[in-house]
Structures are given as C-alpha cells and as structure tokens.
Amino acid sequence: MMKVTIQPNHLEGEIVIPPSKSISHRAVIAASMASGYSKLENIVFSKDIIATCDAMQDFGINVNTYPGRVDIISDGHLRAPIHPVQCNESGSTLRFLVPFGGLVDKPVVFSGKPSLMSRPLSPYFDIFNKQGIRYEYRAKMPLLVEGELKPGIYEVPGDVSSQFITGLMFALPSLKEDSQIVVTSPLESKQYVDITMDVLKTFGVEIINHNYEHFTIKGGQRFTPHNFRVEGDYSQAAFWIVAGLLDGDLTLKDLSAQSLQGDKAILEICKSMGGKIIEETSQASQASQATQTSNLHILKSETHGTVIDGSQCPDIVPVLAVLAALSEGETKIINASRLRIKESDRLKAIATELSKLGADITEADDGLIIQGKTSLKGGIVDSWNDHRIAMSLAVASLRCEGEVIITNSSAIDKSYPHFFQEFKRVGGIISEN
Template identity: 50%
Template sequence: MKSVIIRPGPLNGKVKIPPSKSLSHRAVIAAGLSNGECCIDNISMSEDIIATCDIMEKLGVNIKQLPNSLNVCGKGKLRLAHDKTVSNELQCNESGSTLRFLIPISMLTGEKIIFNGKSKLVQRTLKPYYDIFDKQNIKYTTSNGNLPLIVEGSLKPGIFEIRGDVSSQFITGLIYSLPLLDGDSTVKISTKMESIGYIDLTLDVLSKFGVKIQNNNYREFKIKGNQHYNKRNYRVEGDFSQAAFYLAAGVLGGEVECMDLNMESLQGDRVIVDIIKEMGGSITIKDGILKASKSDLKGTIIDASQCPDLVPIVAVLAALSEGTTEIINAGRVRIKESDRLKAMATELNKIGAEVIEREDSLLIHGKPCFNGGVVSSWNDHRIAMAMAIASIRCTQKLIIEDSGAVKKSYPSFYEDFKSLGGKVNERTMG
C-alpha cells in the first residue's frame, strides 16, 4: 500500500488544472456514438476515463491515444465485439459514471452484457435502472442487488420516471441512449433535482454533438427518437472540482494561481469560488486565471445538494475557519467512493479538528491549525486530496495511507503539489 508523508508548509505558484473528468466521460461517449473520427483534446487518462474508453472499445469504437488527446472513431452504431480476446463482461473498475452512463448505452446492442466493478462500486445502488427493467420486462440478474449485473435486452421508447435525488448519472445515461431509439421518449423527474450542474453538462455536450433534448425546467425531458450524433472535435475544459483543492490551498496559506479554467463553465462545482468568497477568502480573476491568496476564513452554512463532490475540501476549509460551519443536504455523499461524511469526520478529528457527523450534514467548529499524524484515504481520491491540502496547516508531518487513490481522477496530483513547493515523500508500506 502506498502512502505519502507531507511536511507542513504553504503552497505558492501556478498550476494547470487537469481537464474535467465529468466532461471527458461525456465527450468520449458522444464521440463514440457518432459516425466518424473525432478528436477529444486536453484529456487526462485517469483510471475512471480509462475504464470508459476500454468499454467503448469493447462496444466497437476505435480509440487511439495521443499525447493529451484521443482520436475516437465511432461507427454510428454500437456492436459488442465477438472474438476470443473480447468477452461480454464490461469492467467499470471503481467508476460510478462509467457504470451508470454505459448501462443503458450498452443496451443499444441488444446483447447479453455483464457489468462488473471493484471496491465500493460493487455495492453502489442501481435501483433506478432495476425499476425501469422491471417495468419494461427486461431480463436481468444481480448479486443481491449488487454487481455483477447481467442484463439482456434493449430499452424501449416511452415514459421513464426516475428520482432526481439519488444520482444525476442515471438521468445522463438515459438521455444519452434514448435519442437513438426508434420512437420518442420522456424522462420524468419524480423528486427535487439535485446536481443540476451535471445535467447541464450532459445537455451541453449532447447539443454540441447534434442531439436535441427538450428540458422542461428539470422536471421532465422530452426526447425525439431516431436522432444521430454528429462527429466533431471537442476540447475538454479544466475541472473546477479539482481546482477546488488548490484554491483552498491558496487561501489556507500562500498564493496559488489556477490556470485553464473556463469562467463561463456550466460545471456545478464552479460554486467553489462563491463558497470560498463567502467564507472570506481572497480570490481574484485576471486574464482567465483564478488566484487564491492567504485569508482569514469564517464559518458559514454550505448547501451541498448541488455540489456533493466539494464536501471533502470544504470540510477542510471549515475546520480551519473561525466559528462554526454547517455543511447541509450532504447525505448523498455517503454513497460515493467512500462514506464521505464519516470519512471526513473521522480523519479530520484524528488530527485535532472538531467535526460532528450527522445523518446528512457535518457540524464543524473551526480551529487555527491541525496537529498532524496518520490518516487514511478510505481508498477515495477526494479524501486523499483533501487531507493533503489539510497538511498545509498542520504543526507536524501528515502521513496519508493508501495515497494512490488519487489516480482515479487526478494521477498527477502529488506532482502538482510538489511543483507548488509541497514537501511530499512517497513510501510503500508492507
């Protein structure tokens, strides 16, 4: 098991933020569903993106990796490759986006397909799809509701009712696949829609690839059938969910400039700029570069319903702010790569923070610094990165166990951390 030892100290300098993982998934899939060659520029081959690419290739898409880009050649129709080297098992590893996006998309083949995963992904809920399969009499089997999932059959156009407060990934998977069916469909949202920003990303990518979806105020989506994905080139913009870590580093101690971010982005996690400013953090924008500078932060109330991926780093900021912070409407983060409410409460308290875990929230009483010590990543990339940023304000060294979890979304995280002056040593624990 890999671990890192980080000695406390401020971070300073410029960092190029990696491309958005959310947009990378969406662009690769849209390109693969088109007929022709598309160049997806500015892409990082994190473990999650590799999982999506591997499955799209199994579904008949040709993908060639180039430095910082992919050539994706779709054939307009997916077909499961059948030869001695390719099985009908699609391995999603630990990527929830890969699994939930590609279940309905793979069903466009009409063939028997096995979906599998690793670690906590095996247990993450797929019930919204099971409900649809039951309604449409689609044959499927699971392991007591968990992976592996064996599904055989095709979705039929019609009316799809789905909750909006479990995961927007189910909705994205449906509205990627339904336009290709021979008939019109409607996706009706039966609860309040959370993570609207991710739906906006989906609709924007679909529009750029020529697919039209009628959005009726996020309550329902009208989808014409017999549409086609148009081939096009696409550049992936920088990821605000990853920029959040280095913006936090800047306001906690130092001055960090984050490059390659789209200030007009539809990414929901762009709200990290507003959250930090509301807490008293200094963030300025000049020539498209976000600069975060050391600031005295104050506690506040943060609603995480539309930005669940920000919870780990926001918890670190809150624990180092004057006064009390509540992170509310965060229950969904319990079913991410780890139980992120429990993970952040546990690991921050280990190093001297005062965090109270509630059913769907965190109550955090801020302190000026942490002690340091040994913490776990919970095999969760965002926990590992959040705790690395916490080291800035530790009084002693911080050891992060299972630190390699960052490869899931940000393989170069520790290299970028070092480039800003971070003192990181890696070691392998027997």
C-alpha cells in the same frame, strides 16, 4: 497501496488545472455514438477516464489514445461486448453505459470493483422491470443486462444520482420514437445534467429540459462527430483553491469563466467565507469555439464559518470541510446525504480523518457540523480508498503543526494521477513510500 508523508509548508506558483473528468467521460461517449472521426483534446488518463475509453472500445468503437488526446472513429453503431465491461471504480462509466446494454442484441455484463458494484443502481432496475428487460445482479457482483430499450416514459428519482439521467440521455435519442424522462423528486446535482445536455448539443443531439422536472428526448436523432477540447475541472480546482486560502499564493489556469460545472460554486462559497480570490478573465480561442478562460489568483486568507448546501455540488464538500475546520467559528454543511454513497461514505470518512488530525467536526445525518480552529495537530490518516478524501487530507496538512501521513494515497489515480507531483512542484514537502 502507497502512502505519503507531508510536512506542513507554504505553496506558491502556477497550476494548470486538469480537464474536467465529467466532461471527458461525456465527450468520449458522445463521440463514440457519432458516425465519423472526432478528436478530443486535453484528456488526462485517470483510471476513471481509462475505464470509459476501454468500455467504448468493448462496445466496438475505435478509441485511439495518445498523450493528452483521444481520437475516436465510429460508424455510430454499438456492438455487444464479448467480455464483461470493466468499469473499475467509476460510477460515471457504469451508470452512463448500463442503458447501452438495451441497445445491443446480446446480453452485456458490466463489472467493477466491489466498492463500485455496491453503489445504488435501483433506479435502472425499476425501469428494467417495467420494460421487461432481464437483469441479474447481486451487490458487489457483476451486472448482466439483456433486452431491448423501448421508447416511452422513464421515471427516475432525483435524489439518488443524476448519473441515471445522464445515462438515459445518451441512449434514448437513438431509439425510433420519442421518450421522456420524468424526475419523480427534486433533482440534485442539476448542473451535471446541464453539462450532459451541453455536450450532447455539441455532438448534434437536442434534449428539451422542462424545469428539471421532465426532459423530452426526440427519437431517431443522430450524433455528429466533433473536435472538442475539454475545459478545466472546477472539482479539482477546489483542492488548490482551498490550499491557496489556507497557506498559499497560487495561480490557477485553464478554467472556463462561463463553465456550466456545478462545482464552480467553490468560488462563491469560498468568497462568502472571506477567501481572497482574484479572477482575471481573458478571451481564448479553443478548438472551434471562442471561450473566456479565467486565471484565478488565490491568496492566503482569514476565513470564517458559514452554511453550505451540498445538494448541487457534492464533490467539493470534503475539501470545504477542510476549509471550515480551519476557519473561524461554526460551519454547517447541509443537504449532503448523497456523499454517503460515493467511493466511500464521505461524510463519515472526512469527519473521522479530520478528527484524527485534531479538527472539531461532527457528523449529522445529512451533513457536518464543524467548529473551526487556527491550526490542526497532524497525524496518521487514511484515504478510505477515496481520491477526494486523499486530496482533501493533503490540503489539510498545510495548516498542521506536525507531519501528516496519508495511507492508501494512490486513490488519487481515480481522477488526478499527478496531484502529488503538482503539490510538490508548488512547494509541498512530500515523501512517498
């Protein structure tokens, strides 16, 4: 596992934001379900996206990868994989594909790194128990699913992960009769469900949303192939936005101004903290649809503390904690308990590592309390093998007095393999060893 050493410095220049990982997973899966040829453009082959491409290949779909592009040729039918579907560390891959185990005629085994196979799956097990679907599972071990998914009412809690709802939304439209997903507690990460429905619509599948309390899914729907360009990722843009506010002058390109991504909230949160973000919107024709793209100019700013609700945008919380640690006054991050069930316990990880750098940050049950400082000391920190912790710590280094060494920094490969290259290109002083 690699480590990086970063010397504090000012960042300046242009960054083309990588494509949304969430939308890329969905586009690969939807195109795989469609009979015909789909061309997906603007794809970065992070480990998570590779896991989804390989998994669909295991389900018998012809997934051809080229630099920056995926071509999918499918007859719209899944076949039972002959060996375990390797989901690596990708929660999305595992949770989006488990219901497909109930669409094929043989048992399917899903495997992954122990850290993935210990993330919650119980909402699926409750469904399998009701539907008489056999499963075998022990924490950290592969999961076996055998049985037929039947149309009906699917009850799912709203506060474990929205990824269960997305997974069901991919599988249920192919069943013969109609189904309903009933959300049994207020839904968190709502906008991830919006982007699922949006991608499904693009690929010809309609789902009706009744106020995020239940969803109606007509059976017998067919996915239609589509050529699709993936828009920029606001969860990844968040690192550069905070970097720019701490010590930069950055221009970020390829973000959609009308994006449905929940992590677009980064803009309003940072502006409410006093961040100088200038949005320049222009019309662009992307593949078949005309969209508005934003260029964002991010300028070094004096920011102040606030209250941040993490329930709808969990992935940007770690980097917002970095901004808060370097903003005047107190910040409270609330409703963020699900950060504890991601690649690491992200509340504990970011609190522990930022404290090592000299931040004043304490963990609460469902959030963080942070007293801001003007600078941090620097030191040796660890990524907890979590990409968002590694990138957040790299951003924190910009306002440290001494160097920052991040161990297990190759965790970034999960979502943003060229993050450190980009960091260096805009002026970061990094050595890798």
